[in-house]
Amino acid sequence: MTVTRFAPSPTGYLHVGNLRTALFNYLIARRQGGEFILRLDDTDPERSTRHYADEIMRDMEWLGLTWDRVERQSHRLDRYKEAARQLRDISRFYECFETPAELDLKRRTQLNMGNPPVYDRSALVMSDSKKEALRKERGDGHWRFRLDHARIVWQDGILGGVSIDAASVSDPVLIRGDGQFLYTLASVCDDVDFGITHVVRGADHVTNTATQIQIIQAMGATPPAFAHHSLLTGPRGEALSKRLGSTSLRELRNNGVEPMALLSLMVNLGSSKPVELISEPDTLWKNFDLSNYGAAPAKFNADDLGTLTARVVSSLDYAAMEAALRAMGVPDDVAPAFWAVVRDNSKTRAHAEDWWKLCRDGADPLIAPEDSEFVATARSMLPDQPWDKGTWNAWTSAVQEITGRKGRGLLMPLRKALTGRAHGPDMGRLMPLLQTVKW
Numbered sequence: 001m002t003v004t005r006f007a008p009s010p011t012g013y014l015h016v017g018n019l020r021t022a023l024f025n026y027l028i029a030r031r032q033g034g035e036f037i038l039r040l041d042d043t044d045p046e047r048s049t050r051h052y053a054d055e056i057m058r059d060m061e062w063l064g065l066t067w068d069r070v071e072r073q074s075h076r077l078d079r080y081k082e083a084a085r086q087l088r089d090i091s092r093f094y095e096c097f098e099t100p101a102e103l104d105l106k107r108r109t110q111l112n113m114g115n116p117p118v119y120d121r122s123a124l125v126m127s128d129s130k131k132e133a134l135r136k137e138r139g140d141g142h143w144r145f146r147l148d149h150a151r152i153v154w155q156d157g158i159l160g161g162v163s164i165d166a167a168s169v170s171d172p173v174l175i176r177g178d179g180q181f182l183y184t185l186a187s188v189c190d191d192v193d194f195g196i197t198h199v200v201r202g203a204d205h206v207t208n209t210a211t212q213i214q215i216i217q218a219m220g221a222t223p224p225a226f227a228h229h230s231l232l233t234g235p236r237g238e239a240l241s242k243r244l245g246s247t248s249l250r251e252l253r254n255n256g257v258e259p260m261a262l263l264s265l266m267v268n269l270g271s272s273k274p275v276e277l278i279s280e281p282d283t284l285w286k287n288f289d290l291s292n293y294g295a296a297p298a299k300f301n302a303d304d305l306g307t308l309t310a311r312v313v314s315s316l317d318y319a320a321m322e323a324a325l326r327a328m329g330v331p332d333d334v335a336p337a338f339w340a341v342v343r344d345n346s347k348t349r350a351h352a353e354d355w356w357k358l359c360r361d362g363a364d365p366l367i368a369p370e371d372s373e374f375v376a377t378a379r380s381m382l383p384d385q386p387w388d389k390g391t392w393n394a395w396t397s398a399v400q401e402i403t404g405r406k407g408r409g410l411l412m413p414l415r416k417a418l419t420g421r422a423h424g425p426d427m428g429r430l431m432p433l434l435q436t437v438k439w
């Protein structure tokens with residue numbers, strides 16, 4: 001059975017980059033009738049919080065990315081300890097005592113000499129007595145996995161054939177000096193134990209994948225199929241900082257972005273398909289195919305999100321908006337007509353409230369000096385309320401006759417005077433809804 005996982009660390013909010021990973025793994029599982037696991041990579045007790053774990057789940061629920069079960073790495077520390085013992089028993093694990101400053105100095109020296117900054121394995125050849133002395137002086141060391149210096153190859157679901165020389169990679173640290181298990185060890189144990197068949201993650205994990213393949217093999221298991229999607233950049237190719245509030249899912253949700261708009265954008269980004277609105281969640285997985293994605297960075301443009309959201313909102317029928325309109329205070333007898341008029345001009349669901357405030361309270365008229373005489377004439381001809389769907393046409397025709405203005409020069413100043421803005425719904429349909437005129 002296909003089993004995938006999404007493995008965020010609960011040390012921050014999810015952002016659009018994580019979402020791509022979550023979505024791809026979710027879609028693979030759904031497409032193949034498999035299992036999708038939400039794995040919380042919370043081995044770092046200082047940085048992982050309950051709050052972030054809850055928020056991650058909330059974001060995923062909002063998007064409908066439902067998981068079949070949750071696993072927490074913090075609950076599996078005994079298993080990691082056992083795996084470490086196993087690796088030590090087969091001599092693939094060794095203790096090192098370098099301080100971060102020493103490692104940094106080694107790295108800089110290597111770089112200065114034009115060499116890749118790969119750990120020199122000096123701890124591997126250190127005598128036991130020297131290690132004992134260092135342990136006394138510095139406390140327990142950190143533990144590295146000894147890579148087998150061969151080429152590591154795999155067929156990547158997105159990148160195609162990948163081949164990495166293990167000698168160009170540092171032996172990965174799997175346990176810190178303070179005993180904390182690091183992501184790499186925990187992740188491979190989990191992938192093996194949970195029977196993960198496919199792992200999709202960002203291209204920043206390619207080197208991790210190389211080392212993880214060897215660790216999994218050292219544990220006597222078969223690595224899953226790997227695929228590495230490209231990283232997201234801003235519209236001009238600039239780095240998309242995850243600290244940017246506007247790319248956190250929570251922020252997008254609070255800004256009224258619609259789940260299907262976000263999912264539609266994410267599933268098409270970086271693929272050979274054009275960005276288009278997908279209205280049925282099932283279509284997402286039915287059409288999903290990893291081979292449609294390329295290795296080039298995918299450009300994320302928040303404007304696309306706005307356009308797609310507006311399209312979702314304009315497609316919402318009254319029943320979908322009824323509760324929201326009631327919460328905005330739109331009376332039930334007016335609400336269906338009101339929604340029919342403003343839906344195409346509502347950028348988000350919440351934006352409908354702006355239109356409701358306009359209808360209920362009116363707006364300060366927007367009158368350019370050169371139009372003041374014209375609008376004063378028009379004002380004197382404005383029929384008394386109640387207005388109906390023929391009022392706008394009848395009134396503007398009469399004003400045209402008297403003033404000689406026509407087209408935009410006639411209609412725009414009147415729209416601005418009545419609504420205080422240059423854009424909005426069809427005036428013929430809006431006018432009957434205007435309860436207050438401040439003009």
Ligand code: GLU
Nearest residue numbers: 007008009041187200201
């Ligand atoms: N917690 C890791 C991350 O967020 C998981 C990477 C993986 O998928 O293995 O980068």
